[in-house]
Amino acid sequence: MQVTETLKEGLKRGYEITVAATELDAKVAEKLKEAQPEVEMKGFRKGKVPMALLRKQFGQRLLGEAMQETIDAAMGQHFEDSGDRPALQPQVVMVDGDNWKEGQDVLVSMTYEALPEIPEVDFKAISLERLVAKADDASVDEALASLAETAQDFADRDEGAAAEEGDQVVIDFLGKVDGEAFEGGAADDYPLVLGSGSFIPGFEEQLAGVKAGDEKEVSVKFPEEYGAANLAGKDAVFSCTIKAVKAPKAPELDDELAKKFGAEDLAGLKAQIAERLEAEYKGAARAVMKRKLLDILDGMVSFDLPPSLVEAEATQIAHQLWHEENPDVHDHNHDKIEPTEEHNTLAGRRVRLGLLLAELGRKAEVEVTDAEMTQAIMAQARQYPGQERQFFEFIQQNQEMQQQLRAPIFEDKVVDYIVELADVTDKEVGKDDLQKAVEALDDE
Incomplete structure (x- = not known):
């Protein structure tokens, strides 16, 4: 087997893999020999069918298997030796495939875009501000009044x-x-x-x-x-x-009202409301800090981006935004939507940060556990009352959907890992200031 480089331009790679006919023939013979003891054929005892007859009967099918296995092995060895990691599935084409005849060498063309080298990041050089908001009496009373309206x-x-x-x-x-x-x-x-x-x-x-x-x-x-x-x-x-x-x-704000919502008394209900509000504040503050962290990382690192990933992301962004502007169109039977420069810029940021976080998570050995995936699937399944089991089974059989659920969990765990190592300062703010910070996220 021979591997010859034909293209090395930026992140684009091209190779020709030559598999000798003798190598394929030997692999087919090996497969036939492995299968011979179990083969039964009319006129022959089990395991006694002549090799020539086996080759005539099964040779063509085994030749295809041998060819695929040999090429896959060559690709795997290439990636192991070169250290390249393809951004997308490599394109593999058999050269002159229509004219190839048994007994000839096989020539395969393989092209792909390699993932770039990701620079190291000094997490200790990252300074972050974490907003901390407490549930004051006024906020609790406002939430209590709103809750009371549901028990009118x-x-x-x-x-x-x-x-x-x-x-x-x-x-x-x-x-x-x-x-x-x-x-x-x-x-x-x-x-x-x-x-x-x-x-x-x-x-x-x-x-x-x-x-x-x-x-x-x-x-x-x-x-x-x-x-x-x-x-x-x-x-x-x-x-x-x-x-x-x-x-x-207007309902009375008393212990009887509290009992309607599962609390022992009004004080207990207020404590529950305060706990829920502070959990909401914490989630909002985390979103603000995460955006700041991503902005910092985006400015800290620079590396080449695989054009195919940026193009695919820009196309997805343009398509999604078009549907948001045209909510009455629910299918995809519309003209092709060309990404704008703004879409391409946003796509570049997303791809860069996605590759960076993926690499940081890989080096830190961040993993999404089975329990975390199960929890995420169950949360999604609740959106389909009465069909939770069917949804669960659908996700288990759909690798793409699993990845869609896994990706945000992985990203959040990597963000948490970076925050643990960064220089983080807490800053107490009021609910209104926190709300303004959240609203500013949408304006950016």
Whole structure:
């Protein structure tokens, strides 16, 4: 076997691999010899089929296997000897493949872009500021009030009071289409909040102004895309009896409210809220510090980038941004989207930082554990209620999806590793200042 360099330009590499016909023939003979003891053929005892007959029967298939294995071995040996790591899967083409005949040497062309040499980074030279925000009483009270609204109660309005938007009306109703009642179209003592949008469009608006004891017929039209095909697009009439009209009542911020949210008392609920807020603040502060770290790293290192990776990243960025600007287009049946200079610049930054973090993580032996992957998969699976098991199995069988989940976990672990070694100073700030720092991330 012979490997000859044909291209070395920047990160681009090209080689020709020559596999001698005698080498292939020897490998086929070796495979036939290994298989011979187990082969049975009419007219011969097991393991006694002549080699010439085996070659005639299985030679062509084994020749293909031998060729692939030999080329793969040559590529592996090349990467081991050269130290090159391809940025993407190498392109391998059999030269004059259409004209090749058995008994001839095999000539293969291999081209790829090598990953660049990544310079060393002095982590101790990195200075970072970590924002620290505490959950003050005002923030806790604001969050408590917001939480209390989800447990809102209603109290009966004065006798004869008319229902307003935001009020709760307790109704019995019976719906009919073409004079016939339909399944799911009736209920007793149903609490409906006007303006909630929980009923068919136009239903709630017609109950504005009703009073307890009123009888009201509500005429509506089911939407064309309604879930029940037998009702979609149909006119319906609902006979409603108004049992009560209730106004929203601000909940009492007391121990009883706390118990509704699983706390022993109000003090316990406030402690839980403070803990949750500080966890949110910590996550926001980490995002701010991570961006600063990436900016610092981007300015600290410089190396050649594989053009194919930058081009692929720029194309993905352009495509994603185009769909964000055209949310009504859900498929990919549109003209090719050409990346702009801005897209190419952003792609270069992402590729550079991605390669840098990958190399730093490799040298630090950072790994994503099975437990971390399982946790990430389960978090994603919760977005598909009732189909968690199917989603889990889908991820297990899909290497690309696994990599998409693994990549951000790996990146965060590498960031944590760098932060541990960097010079980090804590700075206490208020919630508003932290919020401004987070908002500034979107502006950059």
